[in-house]
Amino acid sequence: MLFLSALLLLVAFLVGSLPVGHALLTRAGVNVRATNAHNLGVENVLRRVGPGLAFATAALDAAKGFLAVLMASSLHVPDVTVLSALAAYLGHLNPPRRLYGETPPRGRGNLVLLGVLAGLAVTGAAPLWAAALPVVVYAGVSGYWGFVSLGTLAGLAAFTLAMALLPAGVPSRLAALGLLVAATWRFKENLGRILDGTEPRLGDQVPLAGKRSDEVVSAFMIHPMTLEDFWVTQRFAWLRPLVARGLISEASVRQMAESIRPMKVGELRGIRTVDGKSIRCYLLSSPLLPDVFRDQPELATRRAIEGARLAHELGAEVVGLGAFWSVVGNKGQDVQAAVPQITVTNGGAYTSGTIKAAIPGILAHFAATGRDLKDATAAVVGANGVVAFGIARTIAPQVKTLIMIGRDMERLERSAATLRRAAKDTEIITTTAYDTLQEADLIFTATSDPNPVIFPHHVKTGAWIFDEGRPADVDASVLARPDVRVIPGGVVRPPGGMTTNIDLQFGAGAVPACLAETLIIAATGEHGRKSLGAQTLTENVNFFVEEAQKLGFEVVD
Incomplete structure (x- = not known):
């Protein structure tokens, strides 16, 4: 008996685990991953492929x-009969991969639950009222709050x-109890x-991938800069008091x-x-802290690829890589190669464009204070990078001395040689020492360092600092x-009245330029303008600056 039961x-x-619903949709030519809204619920399938296929797949899942x-x-x-209900549900949630030939779609399994409850009632393994109770509770909770997942858990x-x-x-x-735990x-x-x-919620219109109307959909990957940022999302906020009391270590988090x-x-x-197009942007996160990007680049690249796939499943046409995501996988190139179904951008072109647009104003304001740029010393921190070198190239002809600070002296010297030919009257110094900042009247900084690099003892009296670093290159003590x-x-600042549940730490209604580039690509459909790798084309920089103005984006001074 024991052997037969097993x-x-x-x-x-x-x-x-039989992929009957999945197989029916696939046979009908439906791309399940591009069709679902991250949950292959029956209401999502109904909305996307019509009642015929939706109810057919639902009936097949319930039948199994x-x-x-x-x-x-x-x-x-x-x-044994009740245990079989749990086994069938677990099979649906965790089917053998070889049945699908790919990662199984993330269906909720509610129709399978309905089928097993009906089976328990018909076979007498559970009284009719006990099998019907979860259905009633599910309908009530889902109908009142609009969350199918919450209704399912309440019913179980x-x-x-x-x-x-x-x-x-x-x-x-x-x-x-196992059904409840598995569903949770x-x-x-x-x-x-x-x-x-x-x-x-039930009834929400979730946009479809590849469908353009008056609303376009994009996604943007973010991550916490510090452990404090980890508590910003409510799903992790409960950890904060436990860490504060020492019940959970920071290392464990x-x-x-x-x-x-x-x-x-x-x-x-x-x-x-300005032309009336609405842009929705999903914020995605795998909560890697900055040091992980430096110490475990393979993990960071893998998470970025997973994020791009999630963005595609959510219906986004383009996904932007923010902060340290922008440098993983050869600055997005490996991510794009792994997920060709969606446009990937690191936001470098419009970031360079906003800096290019801001520098003349900064220099003009500096000169308006009575200082002569031709007698000024400027420093560029992170000059080995594309963005910082672009700054150096812009300001070199306008100042007396330019100090280029970076980590790779050989590369710095090659870059400096290029600038010396273009700005013959400017003294250009290359160094890896931050102490030389004490000589600078103007400091432009754009590093990818996870920690501040400029402190009060680096900065001379009356200096101006333009900080493009994300996270900030300037330590908070300098602000004092x-x-x-x-x-x-x-x-x-994007056009319209932007709202968000996440504090991006750029001020109310404002976003970083790399995110704005993602939004502009989605709005214009110019996916070929994406920024990937270390090279940033001048024509793309100009494109984003011009299109941003047309669409109503404003650079915050």
């Missing part, structure tokens, strides 16, 4: 759950309670999005962060261009000096 449970698992329970009931052992909690109150065997009670694990991301306020795949943590809404002026760079 065999039937294995069969129930295999029946539950019902069949799995019906076969197990042949032993006339209620505990009611079923678990009902089985606990019935004179059922321990295996049956554990199986009911399946819906952990949905619960996180509910806490963050980004989970779609960091380790957990490295294991978390990309997830949707926020949205930008209310962005509307009243004689020093720090100007943040690369900040843009």
Whole structure:
């Protein structure tokens, strides 16, 4: 009997894992991954492929759950029958990969649950009222709050309670609890999005990938700059007091962060261009801290690729790589190669454009204070980088002395040689020492260092600093000096009344230029203008500056 019971449970698992709905959609020519809104729920399929296919796939999923329970009931052992319900559900959630030939689609499994509940009622393994109770609770919770995942968990909690109150065997009670635990694990991301306020409700119109109307969809990858930023999302806020009390170590949080795949943590809404086009932007995050990008580049690249795939599943046409995401995978090239279905950009072109547009104003304001640029010394920090070298090239002809600071002296010297030919009257100095900043009247900084690099002892009295670093290159202690002026760079205000549930730390209604580039590509459909790799074409820089003005984007001074 024990062997036969185990065999039937294995069969129930295999029946539950059969990709019948997936196969039907695929045979009908439907790209399941591009069709789902990160959850292949029946209402999403109904909205996208019509009632015929939607109800057919729903019926097939329910049928396999019902069949799995019906076969197990042949032993006339209620505990085995209830356990088969759990086995079928687990099979649906975790099918063998070889059945799909790819990563299985992330269906909710609610129709399978409906099938197994019907099977339990028909076979008598559970009373009719106990099998119907979760359906009623599901309908009530989902209908009132609009969250299908919450309704499912509430219904399974009611079923678990009902089985606990019935004179059922321990295996049956554990199986009911197992259904609740499995569903909770399946819906952990949905619960996180509910806490963050980004989970779609029943009836929400989720945009389709590749469909253009008056609304376009984009995505942007962010990450915490410090451990404090980790608590910004509500799904992780509960950890903060535990860490503060020493119940959980910071090292444990960091380790957990490295294991978390990309997830949707926020949205930008209310962005509307001058020509009336609405831009929705999903904020995605795998909460890697800056040191991880430096120490584990392979992990960071893998997470960026996963983020691009998630963006595509969510219906985005373009995904931007923000902060340290922008430098992973050869500055986005490897990410684009791995996920060709969506446009990937590191935002370098418009970032350079905003800096190019801001520098004349900064120099003019500096000169207006009575200082002569021809007698001034300027320094560029991070001059080995594309953005910082662009700054150096712009200001070199206008100042007496230019100090280029970087990490690679050989590269610095090659860059300096180019500038010396173009600005023959300017003294150009290359160095790796930050102490030389003490000689600079103007400092332009654009590094990718995860920590501040400029401190009060580096800065002379009355110096101006243009900080393009993300995170900031200038330590907070410098801001306390009243004689020093720090100007943040690369900040843009999109058109319309932008709202978001995530503080991007660029000021109300403002975003970094790399994110703005993502929005502009989505709005214009000019996907060939994407920024990838180390090279930034001048024509693309000019394109984004011009299009930004046409669409209503404003550079924040």
